[in-house]
Amino acid sequence: MRNVKYENPPIEEGINYSQEHPLKEFAQLLLGIGILIALVLLVLNFFAGALAKRIPFEYEQAMLSSVDIKQIFEDEELSEAGDYSTQENYLQAIADKLIPAMGLPEGMAVQVHYSASDTVNAFATLGGNMLFFKGLIDAMDSEDELAAVMGHEIAHIKLRHPIVALGKGLTIATLAASISGSSGSSAGNLLLGSSAQLSMLKFSREQEAAADAESALALAQVYGHIGGADLLFQHFSEIEGEQKTKPAVMEMFRSHPYSEDRWQNLQQLALHNGWSTSGSLQKLAFPEHQPTKYPPKEHD
Numbered sequence: 001m002r003n004v005k006y007e008n009p010p011i012e013e014g015i016n017y018s019q020e021h022p023l024k025e026f027a028q029l030l031l032g033i034g035i036l037i038a039l040v041l042l043v044l045n046f047f048a049g050a051l052a053k054r055i056p057f058e059y060e061q062a063m064l065s066s067v068d069i070k071q072i073f074e075d076e077e078l079s080e081a082g083d084y085s086t087q088e089n090y091l092q093a094i095a096d097k098l099i100p101a102m103g104l105p106e107g108m109a110v111q112v113h114y115s116a117s118d119t120v121n122a123f124a125t126l127g128g129n130m131l132f133f134k135g136l137i138d139a140m141d142s143e144d145e146l147a148a149v150m151g152h153e154i155a156h157i158k159l160r161h162p163i164v165a166l167g168k169g170l171t172i173a174t175l176a177a178s179i180s181g182s183s184g185s186s187a188g189n190l191l192l193g194s195s196a197q198l199s200m201l202k203f204s205r206e207q208e209a210a211a212d213a214e215s216a217l218a219l220a221q222v223y224g225h226i227g228g229a230d231l232l233f234q235h236f237s238e239i240e241g242e243q244k245t246k247p248a249v250m251e252m253f254r255s256h257p258y259s260e261d262r263w264q265n266l267q268q269l270a271l272h273n274g275w276s277t278s279g280s281l282q283k284l285a286f287p288e289h290q291p292t293k294y295p296p297k298e299h300d
Helices: 022-052 057-063 069-073 085-102 134-138 143-158 161-180 187-192 195-199 205-223 227-245 248-253 259-273
Strands: 111-115 122-124 129-133
Touching (some): 085 143, 085 205, 129 134, 129 143, 143 161, 227 259
């Protein structure tokens, strides 16, 4: 039998650990996880948006059937200040004037709410609800300008943008809760919990452009021109002020394009469709209208 000789040679240096710096490997791992999460989020967002549009509108209305939109966004003093039915009737009349020209799906209804807050804003949310703030209305000069905002918000409702935004928001919240291991908020709490949760239904730049186009179509049919949108974007440009001097890259992070750009897009749309971009303006007869810092402007 052959003699077998066993040896225990020394182990070469460096074969049991990576030559890479451990922090570099950790960074690569984090980057890979981040890319994976981003891809999952993109896919989930796409399907969440597509599925949300298929939710029947009456279900969307039921979500907010027990919510007082105005009280969510007003402090107690404003909520108890008085009856705003006259203001809401005026706003609803403008909405009802625009709706036939906007081709809303059968069964879709729009309800306008009014807040006495000086906030310069208006928005559309779930169930066909819109809220207009006194501060925005006082900043306007004509009914045409108010109708431009009204048509824009109605368009968000028509195109189901609020429910799509909610679906994507819930997707992000659910994913974040899953990653963190916490239970997170339920859908009901997310929807009804606080004013911020309703007001933060943000829309994409594409959705804003689509709403602008729908509004312009309604203005052209109802008022014979889209001059109200011109005045509106002039005022918005004044509000934006120095933002136009910021680097162009900052616009990438805005949900709304700059007002001058929005008006230029509508001018092109008007040229394509044969709409007039100017005309006589109807007086704003809003109850207790108190114009603020914007002086009346001529618009031929």
